[in-house]
Amino acid sequence: MSLTFYDIALAPPVEKTSCSPNPWKTRYALNFKKVPYKTTWVPLPDISKVRVPFNIPASRKFADGSPYHTLPIVSDPTTGRTIGDSFEIAVYLEEQYPSSGAGELFPAQDLDFVFGRELELFAPIAVADVGEDGAIPAYVRFNTNVDSAFTAHAQLMGGGLPLDPARAQETKTEFEKRIGVPWDAMVVKGEARGELMKSFEETLSGLASLYRKDASGPFLLGTRATYADFIVGGWLRMCQGTLPGEEWDVIKGWYGGIFGKLHEALEVFAQMD
Numbered sequence: 566m567s568l569t570f571y572d573i574a575l576a577p578p579v580e581k582t583s584c585s586p587n588p589w590k591t592r593y594a595l596n597f598k599k600v601p602y603k604t605t606w607v608p609l610p611d612i613s614k615v616r617v618p619f620n621i622p623a624s625r626k627f628a629d630g631s632p633y634h635t636l637p638i639v640s641d642p643t644t645g646r647t648i649g650d651s652f653e654i655a656v657y658l659e660e661q662y663p664s665s666g667a668g669e670l671f672p673a674q675d676l677d678f679v680f681g682r683e684l685e686l687f688a689p690i691a692v693a694d695v696g697e698d699g700a701i702p703a704y705v706r707f708n709t710n711v712d713s714a715f716t717a718h719a720q721l722m723g724g725g726l727p728l729d730p731a732r733a734q735e736t737k738t739e740f741e742k743r744i745g746v747p748w749d750a751m752v753v754k755g756e757a758r759g760e761l762m763k764s765f766e767e768t769l770s771g772l773a774s775l776y777r778k779d780a781s782g783p784f785l786l787g788t789r790a791t792y793a794d795f796i797v798g799g800w801l802r803m804c805q806g807t808l809p810g811e812e813w814d815v816i817k818g819w820y821g822g823i824f825g826k827l828h829e830a831l832e833v834f835a836q837m838d
């Protein structure tokens with residue numbers, strides 16, 4: 566029996582515009598494990614309506630403590646489990662399907678990338694609670710630091726989110742309510758945009774150093790992909806799907822093309838059902 570994977574539907578055709586980082590981490594992990602699944606596309610404004618009936622805890626909270634309903638979700642009819650956090654989904658797949666597909670998602674490796682700044686967000690980044698066993702805590706820290714590094718520059722991306730024209734206004738209104746700023750004012754332009762791109766590049770230098778450790782590339786462990794590459798790859802999908810083409814090209818070229826090569830190599834785990 567197939568698992569069901571819930572991803573966010575943006576502008577049609579949804580398969581072409583899908584660029585939400587956390588669902589992409591899950592797609593990469595599902596394809597890596599070669600676990601059969603079907604995708605259910607949920608329009609961005611309908612996430613709460615779809616998620617609440619599952620009765621699973623919200624993976625994030627707004628700054629005032631109220632639940633922030635997010636995707637991905639994965640339901641596995643074989644075990645009856647429904648999981649609503651990308652990291653917890655990856656841990657579940659590893660436990661449930663240890664010998665499937667391309668192997669281990671969480672082999673021990675050096676994942677020492679530190680973002681090193683507190684972010685003030687309308688909804689803080691969630692830290693997955695998956696225990697302290699083996700190599701996994703290092704991946705949890707890596708996930709939090711990579712999420713923070715990219716989120717700190719998400720203002721570059723937000724304005725380019727490919728919204729479904731039929732639902733765009735309600736989505737913009739919701740984000741304006743959350744962030745307290747008119748949609749158009751959230752879009753960074755001109756010199757400030759250049760500065761933010763510069764900060765983005767500098768912020769990713771520690772990540773690039775980790776990628777340089779094994780020069781055989783394109784993954785952190787050379788030719789072997791792991792969940793850490795899917796974490797970075799999920800955010801690269803967000804960059805590709807939201808940034809103007811020239812900026813995406815620039816990012817792909819940073820640090821000798823590390824991010825471009827990684828994105829390209831992840832294509833083998835990017836198929837859709």
Ligand SMILES: N[C@@H](CCC(=O)N[C@@H](CS)C(=O)NCC(=O)O)C(=O)O
Nearest residue numbers: 585586587624635636650651652691
């Ligand atoms: N900790 C969660 C975070 C999930 C998350 O933030 N998902 C975003 C998409 S990447 C979302 O569903 N956003 C919906 C919204 O902002 O309304 C996970 O890793 O699954």
